[in-house]
Amino acid sequence: MEDHTQITETLIQGDDEKLIILVQEALDSGANPGKLLNHVLIPAMDVIGERMESGEMFIPEVLMGARAMGLAVEMLKPLLGDGESSSAGKVIIGTVKGDLHDIGKNLVSMMMESAGFEVTDLGVDIAPENFIAAIKDQNATIVALSALLTTTMPMMKATVEAICESGLREQVKIIVGGAPVNQSFADEIGADGYAADAGSASKLAKSYLN
Amino acid sequence: MFEVIGERINTTFKKVKAAVIDRDGAYIQDDVQKQEASGATYIDVNAGARIGHEKEDMEWLLKVVQEATTLPLCLDSPDPEVLEMAYSMVNTTPMVNSISLEKDRFEAMMPFLKGKECKIIALCMDDSGMPKTVDDIVNRAKSIVGELEAIGFKRQNIYVDPLIQPMSVDGNNGMMAMDAVKAIMTELEGVHTTGGLSNISYGLPQRKIINRIFLAMMMKQGFDSAIMDPLDNEIMAVVKTADMLKGNDNFCMNFLKGVRAGTIKA
Numbered sequence: 014m015e016d017h018t019q020i021t022e023t024l025i026q027g028d029d030e031k032l033i034i035l036v037q038e039a040l041d042s043g044a045n046p047g048k049l050l051n052h053v054l055i056p057a058m059d060v061i062g063e064r065m066e067s068g069e070m071f072i073p074e075v076l077m078g079a080r081a082m083g084l085a086v087e088m089l090k091p092l093l094g095d096g097e098s099s100s101a102g103k104v105i106i107g108t109v110k111g112d113l114h115d116i117g118k119n120l121v122s123m124m125m126e127s128a129g130f131e132v133t134d135l136g137v138d139i140a141p142e143n144f145i146a147a148i149k150d151q152n153a154t155i156v157a158l159s160a161l162l163t164t165t166m167p168m169m170k171a172t173v174e175a176i177c178e179s180g181l182r183e184q185v186k187i188i189v190g191g192a193p194v195n196q197s198f199a200d201e202i203g204a205d206g207y208a209a210d211a212g213s214a215s216k217l218a219k220s221y222l223n
Numbered sequence: 224m225f226e227v228i229g230e231r232i233n234t235t236f237k238k239v240k241a242a243v244i245d246r247d248g249a250y251i252q253d254d255v256q257k258q259e260a261s262g263a264t265y266i267d268v269n270a271g272a273r274i275g276h277e278k279e280d281m282e283w284l285l286k287v288v289q290e291a292t293t294l295p296l297c298l299d300s301p302d303p304e305v306l307e308m309a310y311s312m313v314n315t316t317p318m319v320n321s322i323s324l325e326k327d328r329f330e331a332m333m334p335f336l337k338g339k340e341c342k343i344i345a346l347c348m349d350d351s352g353m354p355k356t357v358d359d360i361v362n363r364a365k366s367i368v369g370e371l372e373a374i375g376f377k378r379q380n381i382y383v384d385p386l387i388q389p390m391s392v393d394g395n396n397g398m399m400a401m402d403a404v405k406a407i408m409t410e411l412e413g414v415h416t417t418g419g420l421s422n423i424s425y426g427l428p429q430r431k432i433i434n435r436i437f438l439a440m441m442m443k444q445g446f447d448s449a450i451m452d453p454l455d456n457e458i459m460a461v462v463k464t465a466d467m468l469k470g471n472d473n474f475c476m477n478f479l480k481g482v483r484a485g486t487i488k489a
Contacts, residue, residue: 072392076391111327113352114353116425138352
């Protein structure tokens with residue numbers, strides 16, 4: 014495969030104008046759109062996620078990267094062949110009932126989308142039954158729950174329990190996150206995983222695919 | 224005078240949680256005394272992190288904290304039952320953290336607040352979520368202040384929190400908070416404004432310099448209280464210096480005192 018280092022670097026720098034030009038040039042010189050997406054752009058977003066996790070990159074840079082990625086994906090989408098655009102997996106994400114905070118949830122949603130997942134963002138203040146309906150509706154395999162308040166952490170537990178009772182627990186992996194949440198809380202309520210930031214959430218979701 | 228609501232006695236902090244679990248009163252009292260010595264004017268007490276234990280943890284904390292300080296407390300809980308107990312335990316008129324326009328929270332808090340003598344933090348939050356514009360914030364402030372006045376609260380006892388949101392996710396968030404504070408302090412004359420200052424720097428490195436400069440800019444707009452860490456010397460130096468620059472410090476005496484005590488350094 015051709016050397017696309019420049020595309021990778023441009024995406025990591027979040028330079029959307031330059032990225033579009035470079036992607037167009039690559040396409041003009043015969044690059045395969047599916048390979049560009051899956052072997053160049055998505056791995057570059059993974060680098061952004063890892064650097065966010067390690068504290069080398071910060072939220073504004075991640076947002077710039079995601080914006081550039083979004084534009085590149087728009088260009089490539091119509092050119093993808095059958096099967097090439099199939100998503101990494103279907104994710105349902107939302108902030109649990111009683112909690113209206115959306116910043117962390119939005120970042121996770123964006124990073125997962127950039128990593129190739131098909132994300133259904135239910136929004137904030139989402140009741141357990143709405144998560145369940147969405148899992149059924151989308152036939153999702155991953156559910157990501159967010160909470161920023163200590164007072165809404167019990168609602169995470171209730172949501173996990175409701176998913177168990179609905180008989181869908183075997184179908185999905187459940188990831189939790191948010192300021193007061195940690196690994197031991199995730200274990201305690203029977204979630205599959207905990208992620209401290211958007212980069213690790215996306216990595217964790219990918220680890221469930223294998 | 225700028226009011227510093229010390230945020231350190233909160234069970235979401237690991238060390239505090241451990242001290243509460245072990246009933247290590249000495250740790251808590253030491254922390255509270257340090258906050259007082261550093262210039263805190265209220266001590267926030269939050270026992271919410273151990274789910275199912277909030278009431279007993281709050282009861283223990285209030286007893287221990289009040290042995291160490293005579294500062295008024297900021298009772299930080301969403302549960303009226305916990306607040307009712309806490310209110311009956313305090314020796315000085317407390318502040319209550321908090322009420323919002325979210326229907327469930329509002330309806331639970333109003334019966335508790337009615338007839339109580341306390342200060343109240345009023346969040347500019349409603350069921351549609353975080354505010355997105357200056358008008359959102361100011362309109363919510365007007366509604367909640369109106370509701371509180373209707374049950375007898377005086378404006379001087381209401382601390383409006385405009386909900387400071389991070390710069391990292393939206394470059395307008397700083398100006399939104401600053402413009403909102405100015406409008407609230409002008410259009411709702413007599414109320415105070417407060418908030419979790421460090422939210423502004425979430426997601427960025429070197430957070431402390433952001434917090435410091437933002438505080439000075441907010442104080443210019445009329446922001447006269449913050450929920451913050453009084454043990455952070457540099458930000459406390461900003462509080463005193465900015466208050467002096469605003470003309471709130473006769474003959475610059477508090478500033479000079481701070482310099483002589485070594486807490487204000489250039």
